[in-house]
Amino acid sequence: MKILVVGSSNVDINVLTHKIPKIGETLMANSMRYSYGGKGANQALTCAKLEADVTFLGCVGDDDHGKAIQENFRSVGINCDRMAISKDEPTGTALITIDETGQNTIVVVPGANFDCDIEYLKANDDAFKTADYILLQMEIPLDTIEYAISRAHHFGKKVILNPAPALPDLNPEIYKKIDYFTPNETELDIMSKSLGIFDSEDDKINALLNAGIKNIIITLGEKGAYFVNRKTRKLIDAIEVNAIDTVGAGDCFNGAFVSALAQGKNEVEAIKFANQAASIAVTREGAQEAIPSLSEIKEKFNI
Numbered sequence: 001m002k003i004l005v006v007g008s009s010n011v012d013i014n015v016l017t018h019k020i021p022k023i024g025e026t027l028m029a030n031s032m033r034y035s036y037g038g039k040g041a042n043q044a045l046t047c048a049k050l051e052a053d054v055t056f057l058g059c060v061g062d063d064d065h066g067k068a069i070q071e072n073f074r075s076v077g078i079n080c081d082r083m084a085i086s087k088d089e090p091t092g093t094a095l096i097t098i099d100e101t102g103q104n105t106i107v108v109v110p111g112a113n114f115d116c117d118i119e120y121l122k123a124n125d126d127a128f129k130t131a132d133y134i135l136l137q138m139e140i141p142l143d144t145i146e147y148a149i150s151r152a153h154h155f156g157k158k159v160i161l162n163p164a165p166a167l168p169d170l171n172p173e174i175y176k177k178i179d180y181f182t183p184n185e186t187e188l189d190i191m192s193k194s195l196g197i198f199d200s201e202d203d204k205i206n207a208l209l210n211a212g213i214k215n216i217i218i219t220l221g222e223k224g225a226y227f228v229n230r231k232t233r234k235l236i237d238a239i240e241v242n243a244i245d246t247v248g249a250g251d252c253f254n255g256a257f258v259s260a261l262a263q264g265k266n267e268v269e270a271i272k273f274a275n276q277a278a279s280i281a282v283t284r285e286g287a288q289e290a291i292p293s294l295s296e297i298k299e300k301f302n303i
């Protein structure tokens with residue numbers, strides 16, 4: 001089974017601080033490091049490390065970061081031959097602040113990611129035809145996301161949307177075309193606003209199911225993930241670990257979830273596997289550097 005990731009890739013500037021600064025506050029950081037990230041890239045890299053067959057569609061700048069990102073993709077086995085290089089915009093950048101408890105804030109400067117437009121997807125239509133699962137996030141233009149979902153649905157492919165970062169203005173008609181929707185609790189709240197104002201989490205979930213989403217998997221950090229569809233409501237516990245850096249935990253979860261589905265696991269099994277993969281990632285620094293290999297997960301969990 002083939003996975004197509006349509007999404008972002010960024011340079012992450014990670015700043016480690018004693019605490020997250022308040023508005024108007026200036027802080028001295030403990031240290032900083034550069035790494036490669038972007039929700040699309042992190043999820044594609046997870047698929048590759050878990051030995052899935054994965055292709056990436058997205059855009060980087062015509063700069064050293066763009067070249068290094070593509071080299072890194074090739075070295076882990078991601079098919080990135082169709083990636084675009086922006087003539088005008090630099091590779092996307094994420095400014096990440098991580099405090100001593102592992103909490104973070106992230107600001108993304110999209111740069112070249114916003115050159116991932118509908119024309120580019122049209123030129124790569126056969127990537128949609130040949131894939132089985134299409135995995136998307138929300139760091140590329142909204143109309144591109146809607147087009148990609150419609151195209152994948154048109155070809156009868158399974159669509160997974162990780163609505164991160166969340167935007168309340170996704171066209172609600174698109175929900176009918178989504179097989180798996182994977183928000184965290186904040187993203188669930190923001191995305192449900194496209195359908196109305198609801199008091200409880202259950203009401204938000206029901207509204208999204210009524211709009212046509214087939215399955216919702218809400219990631220709950222150290223509590224695990226909540227799997228919901230019209231027949232099932234089930235909490236699947238996280239693995240207890242000492243988390244030091246959760247940047248990219250959701251990406252590792254999504255990549256592992258889709259890789260497991262592509263390898264024939266059912267949803268509950270795939271969520272358990274995704275919890276296992278992400279539990280290793282949160283014990284290490286960084287987004288991509290923290291992603292475990294398949295053999296590491298198998299060894300740790302005796303599977």
Ligand code: ATP
Binds near residue numbers: 219
């Ligand atoms: P991020 O934006 O930081 O990448 P997220 O908010 O999208 O993450 P979370 O719900 O925080 O996603 O985490 C995704 C998954 O990672 C969880 O469902 C769980 O499997 C795992 N995870 C996250 N935090 C922890 C933790 N402290 N202990 C164990 N597992 C964790």
Ligand code: RIB
Binds near residue numbers: 036093139248249287
């Ligand atoms: O989910 C983590 C990612 O969000 C980081 O790698 C950063 O690039 C932002 O896209």
